[in-house]
Amino acid sequence: MKKFLSMSLVVVLVLALGAVAFAVEGTLAEEGTLSDEIEVHAKIGPYAQVMGRRAVNFGTLLGKVGVYTANGFDNGDDPDDEFYGRVKGDFGDALFAGNNDSGWGSFAVESNTDVMVRVKFTPNNWGTFPTKFAVAMKGQPTDAIAWFDTVEGEFEHKYASHALTDNKDDFVKTAVLYGIDGAIWLQYISQQEAGSYDGKITITVSKD
Amino acid sequence: MKRLTLLTLILVLVFAMNAFAAVEQGNPMDIDLTADVEVELGIGPYASVMAQRLEYDHAERVWGWINFLGWKLPAKRLEHYWDDKVEPRMDFGEFSGQAEQSKFTDSNGFVVETNTALTLTFSGVPLTHTLHEDSKILTTYWAFTTAGQEPVWPVENWKLFPEQITPKDKIGFFGEGSVPRYTDGRFSHTGVLDGILHVLGVIKAKDLWPKEGEVVQNLPYTGITTNGIYAFQVFGFASTDAISSQREGDYVGKIILTVSK
Numbered sequence A: 001m002k003k004f005l006s007m008s009l010v011v012v013l014v015l016a017l018g019a020v021a022f023a024v025e026g027t028l029a030e031e032g033t034l035s036d037e038i039e040v041h042a043k044i045g046p047y048a049q050v051m052g053r054r055a056v057n058f059g060t061l062l063g064k065v066g067v068y069t070a071n072g073f074d075n076g077d078d079p080d081d082e083f084y085g086r087v088k089g090d091f092g093d094a095l096f097a098g099n100n101d102s103g104w105g106s107f108a109v110e111s112n113t114d115v116m117v118r119v120k121f122t123p124n125n126w127g128t129f130p131t132k133f134a135v136a137m138k139g140q141p142t143d144a145i146a147w148f149d150t151v152e153g154e155f156e157h158k159y160a161s162h163a164l165t166d167n168k169d170d171f172v173k174t175a176v177l178y179g180i181d182g183a184i185w186l187q188y189i190s191q192q193e194a195g196s197y198d199g200k201i202t203i204t205v206s207k208d
Numbered sequence B: 001m002k003r004l005t006l007l008t009l010i011l012v013l014v015f016a017m018n019a020f021a022a023v024e025q026g027n028p029m030d031i032d033l034t035a036d037v038e039v040e041l042g043i044g045p046y047a048s049v050m051a052q053r054l055e056y057d058h059a060e061r062v063w064g065w066i067n068f069l070g071w072k073l074p075a076k077r078l079e080h081y082w083d084d085k086v087e088p089r090m091d092f093g094e095f096s097g098q099a100e101q102s103k104f105t106d107s108n109g110f111v112v113e114t115n116t117a118l119t120l121t122f123s124g125v126p127l128t129h130t131l132h133e134d135s136k137i138l139t140t141y142w143a144f145t146t147a148g149q150e151p152v153w154p155v156e157n158w159k160l161f162p163e164q165i166t167p168k169d170k171i172g173f174f175g176e177g178s179v180p181r182y183t184d185g186r187f188s189h190t191g192v193l194d195g196i197l198h199v200l201g202v203i204k205a206k207d208l209w210p211k212e213g214e215v216v217q218n219l220p221y222t223g224i225t226t227n228g229i230y231a232f233q234v235f236g237f238a239s240t241d242a243i244s245s246q247r248e249g250d251y252v253g254k255i256i257l258t259v260s261k
Helices: A002-019 A082-089 B002-021 B194-199
Strands: A026-028 A033-044 A048-052 A065-068 A094-100 A105-111 A115-125 A131-137 A146-147 A154-155 A176-186 A198-206 B045-068 B069-088 B089-095 B104-114 B118-129 B137-148 B168-175 B186-188 B218-224 B228-239 B250-261
Touching: A026 A033, A026 A176, A033 B045, A033 B186, A033 B228, A048 A198, A048 B069, A065 A131, A082 A094, A082 A131, A082 A176, A082 B089, A105 A115, A105 A198, A115 A131, A115 B218, A131 A154, A154 A176, B045 B250, B089 B104, B104 B118, B104 B137, B118 B137, B118 B168, B118 B228, B137 B218, B218 B228, B228 B250
Parallel strands: A033 B089, A065 A094, B104 B186
Antiparallel strands: A026 B045, A033 B250, A048 A105, A065 A176, A105 A176, A115 A154, A115 A198, A131 A146, A131 A176, A146 A154, B045 B069, B045 B104, B104 B228, B118 B218, B118 B250, B137 B168, B137 B228
């Protein structure tokens, strides 16, 4: 028992000494050097921001039956080559009615880690016409990464490293830009009274 | 045979007399004899360097004796206790990840014991992500001489700060990379008692902040000119840049003190 206690005390003493700083010492003859170090620590938590928001604008619709789109990231020669061609299947292949070439919306995400981005449309003062949106990364307009309407869509925003920047307000340099294309389907002329309508797209960013 | 013996005795006498000639001659019973034997010794340049951290433990009022108009009276006095069994470390704590969030802290520092004049060189490695070396937090360090080193431990009750963490003279800023950003409203200090800020003679943190051009990679100090024990304190500045300039995660850096003859 005594031997065990002695051994325990020795072990405790060794561990305690291990936590105490010891000096580094030695000769400096013949251009010798000595050095010691202090470790420096920090931690960064997950952080993100959404900026550079631009509204989706369908413009003023003619009112005739068909699918109207608001896009601009992709400018093809034929409506089928543009957003209409990718969304018409959701609208029973209804005919193309019109497009606002500069009607695309956008938002930018900057983060220091991979995050999930969720998008959802809320029809505040909207019509009864079917509506659909798609998100695509800048430079890849035909590759939709999320589809949504009143049912939420989501995609993963991967951390994109940006070098130290002198212009912290230039989000183009520090964030990733995502475009939003939109489409609505006027199914019959009297479906919606002439006038102005608006809705809201909510963007939610989370760690998972 | 007799001649041989006599010759041998004469030879022995001659040799003996020659041996005595090597010392001061004279009758040691009548005069003082002194002789010098040289003794030679050299001590090579030698030093020790120790990283040290002191953390404030607590203060309490204890009974003791005070002098009052020549009378010794019992009274309670305040005693401060510092813990010197702490692992040397500079810890900035946690950043939220917000752009241009800045922090200022201290490490306490180094104690150098030497038997000769020394040249010291301070250098530092910026906070670097433990998994992604391209992700760094802007970091700059600031070296000071201190008031000295406490000869008595624990610190005597009338001293609020041990000498080795009382900054005295600025040595300079050192580090690698860009200088940390400072933005009003996004600054905090950790691990540094407010009293030290007053000792440094500043009111606002921005007065402390290093500027581009003031920071060197290797900071020399040649103020040690003789043997003794010297203490140095190192403070640290760190900030994020843009949100995506540095990843979420753990970061480690280093402060290095090198001594040479």
